Amino acid sequence: MxxxxxxxxxxxxxxxxxxxxxxxxxxxxxxxxxxxxxxxxxxxxxxxxxxxxxxxxxxxxxxxxxxxxxxxxxxxxxxxxxxxxxxxxxxxxxxxxxxxxxxxxxxxxxxxxxxxxxxxxxxxxxxxxxxxxxxxxxxxxxxxxxxxxxxxxxxxALAASVRSLGVLEAIAIALRHERFQQALFDLSNELRRRFAGMRVAIGLMRHGEVKLTALSEAATFEKSSPLVQAYSAAMNEACDLAQPVEAAAPEHDAPDSFRAHTALLQRTGAGRLLSLPITQQAKCIAVVTIEREAPAPFGEEERKWLETFGALLAPVIAQRVDAERGSWQRLRDEGRRFLAALLGPRHLLWKAGALAAALVLALLVFLPVSYRVSAKTVTEGETQRVAAAPFEGFLAASFVRAGDIVAKGQPLAQLDDHDLRVERAKWASERDQYDNKLREAMAGHDQTAMQVVGAQLREAQAQLDLLDDKLSRVKLLAPYDGVVVTGDLSQQVGTPVEAGKKLFEIAPLHSYRIILQVDERDIGQVRAGQSGELVMTGLAGEPMPFTIAKIMPVATAQDGHNFYRVEARLKQDSPLLLPGMEGIGKIGAGDRKLGWVLLHSLFDWLRLNLWSWGL
Known part of the structure; x- marks a missing residue:
């Protein structure tokens, strides 16, 4: 109590x-x-x-x-x-x-x-x-x-509450308008009313100098006028001092050292003014100048209100100014910030990253490397022969299949000859009958019968010759020593075959040619006579050198891309190489800069698309 x-x-x-x-x-x-x-x-x-x-x-x-x-x-x-x-x-x-x-x-x-x-x-x-x-x-x-x-x-607490409410009302005005210039104009009028001021000016920091941006009761003003220049000088003076500056006219108070503020007071005729720097992260971003006609100093409560107002207004100004920057201004500011981090104090990680980037760029531009064109590769025989069905018939037997080594004249398969032999016996009997008839016609000196029977005899003999020829080709023989590349009829014995159907494909041993499928984007780098190396899938540990022999001028489409067929010759035959083997071949296209090797595909794509867009 x-x-x-x-x-x-x-x-x-x-x-x-x-x-x-x-x-x-x-x-x-x-x-x-x-x-x-x-x-x-x-x-x-x-x-x-x-x-x-x-x-x-x-x-x-x-x-x-x-x-x-x-x-x-x-x-x-x-x-x-x-x-x-x-x-x-x-x-x-x-x-x-x-x-x-x-x-x-x-x-x-x-x-x-x-x-x-x-x-x-x-x-x-x-x-x-x-x-x-x-x-x-x-x-x-x-x-x-x-x-x-x-x-x-x-x-x-009550005074702080009233002060905070007034500050929030003023900040709300700064956030009310879409355009920041209009918001600053309304804010200057609100401050003039609240402090019973004669005039309120707001300046923003631009390119290291405070420029007058808003003036109470003046929607527009001439930026080069002496009055505006006086405001800018006073604001820059307060910004340089980094503290609020309060000055009075010389006739109302003792002269002080604030020359720019004294000059502004003499020009405007005000009795006292106060300039408040608005700081963000220890940097002055704006200045608010309040003029009064009366020479009475600003009270302690008014200074507290302004300090609170400045603390809350700083992020608003920073965000609004940042949001209203143009594209070029954003790019320039980001460039300046990057250079400041790169060339200024601290920011060790930025400097290390820039040094690493410069080193990588130097390597890309100046380091020469051997450029090689990669292409999918398959081996083919120097010459390939096809063993086809000589006539229609049924498959009686299959003696070899793909991958078997065969000698010249070795049977590969055999067709059923039963029907051929029956038909031959028939035509042989008819030939003997026509021969007897011809003899009888010759004994009777019947010229007409001799001509008719003679023709029939020759037809029967032709059929016999045809059947003998087919019987001689019932067995399919290997044309030369080689390897069966394709063909496996072991599961098709007894099935009918058509005349000319390919049954086997045979390639000679130790005589191959290399077929490279070069993408159309890289074909411009390939020339006849260039050398390269080939690595087969089954022989990954043994690169084999080759030389480009011929570039086929016709492209084929595979998997959505166009490929050119390029023929190459091995410089030295390998006993381990077999027809049909696949691998990767690399064609040496000379020395290029590392950057060109890594990025030329991207640049070619960009040039093509820009051309297609008409640029």
Missing amino acids: NALPVLPDSSAPTPLLVDGWSRFVAARTSAEFCDAWLTVLRDKFPLIVQAAILVESSDGQNYVPIAVWPQANSDMARMGEAVQRALTDRRVVVQPCAEPAGLWHVAAPLAVHDRIAGSVVLELTANDEMLPGLLRELHWGSAWLSNLFIRREHDA
């Missing part, structure tokens, strides 16, 4: 006590209230030698005196130990003074909502009889100080 200071027990109060109580009742400030409270306490307890009331500083880091009695002096430092114990232990501390002897220190913490907001410390002469009463009076009377601190915090 709140307790009033107790007056001494006498019929009439002393004049000093009445004076202290009058000051206590009439106090208007916290300092006056605390000073009167100490006076009343000292008047009631004369044993108090000196006293002080400490309150928490604005930054919350330490405690500073708000009132002292009788006056501040160096002897008060010896009361610090008692104050420290009271604040740490959160209780009243009574302890003797080490030097000079005979003095005692009393310190009581002042709590506000479970928080220590200050302390009362007294230095007094030893008096065992009056000490309990002093402690009781200190306990009761400290409630006045606690109420004072609560009221101060409430007033500060």
Whole structure:
């Protein structure tokens, strides 16, 4: 509960006590209230030698005196130990003074909502009889100080709330419009109204210099006019000083060193002005200048409002300015930031990355490497012969299949000759009959019969010759020593075959040609006579050199791409090589720069597409 200071027990109060109580009742400030409270306490307890009331500083880091009695002096430092114990232990501390002897220190913490907001410390002469009463009076009377601190915090919170609401209203104006220029114009008019100013100007940092961007009650202005130049000079002066600059006209105040602000005051006729730099990440991005006709200085509450406003406005300006940059401006800013990180201090990773990129670029541009065209490769025999069915018939037997080595004249397969032999016997019988008829006609000298029977005899003989020829070709023979490349009839015995049907394909041994399928995008790099190396799938550990022999001028489509057939000859035959083997061949196309080898396909594609688009 709140307790009033107790007056001494006498019929009439002393004049000093009445004076202290009058000051206590009439106090208007916290300092006056605390000073009167100490006076009343000292008047009631004369044993108090000196006293002080400490309150928490604005930054919350330490405690500073708000009132002292009788006056501040160096002897008060010896009361610090008692104050420290009271604040740490959160209780009243009574302890003797080490030097000079005979003095005692009393310190009581002042709590506000479970928080220590200050302390009362007294230095007094030893008096065992009056000490309990002093402690009781200190306990009761400290409630006045606690109420004072609560009221101060409430007033500060209320003022901060009002200030924050006003700042948010002003920030909302800066966010209201789509175009930032219009938002700044409305914001300058709002600031002029709020501070009862004569004029408010807002400038933005552009290319290292603050330029006037918005002027209250002036939607447009001439950027090269002397007035605008004066505003820009004053704003740059505040930006260079990196602190708020308040200046008054010379006739209202003593001249100061702010020359640009003094020149602006003389040009506009204002009594006082304040320039507030708006900073973002320790960099000045804008300046707000407020002019007043009256020479009265800006109050503490107004400065706090402006500081809060500047802290909240800084990110808004940075984001809006960044959002309204053009494409070239964005590119230029990013380039400058990159160069600053690359050439300026710190940013070791950027520098290492740039050095690595420069090294890679140098290798791409200057390092020569051997360029080789890769192509899918297959081996074929130098000459390939096809063993086809000589006539229609049925397959009687198959003696070989793909992969078998055959000798010249070796049977490959045999057709069924039963029907041929039956038909031959028939035509042989008819031939004998026509021969007998011819003899009879010749004996009877019948010329007509001789001609008719002779023709029939010749027909029968021709049929016999044809059948004998077919019978001689019933067995398919190997044309030369080689290997069967294709053909496996072991599962088709007894099935009919058509005349001319390919049954086997035979290639000679140790005489091959290499067929490379070169993509049309790389065919321009291939010339006859170029050398290369071939690695077959089954012989991956043995590269075989070859030479380009011929480039076929006809392309074939495979898997959505066009390929040219390129023939090559092995420089040295390999006994392990077989027809039909596949692999990868690389054709040496000379030395090229590493960058060209890696990127020429991309550049060719870009050129082709740009050409197709008409560029």
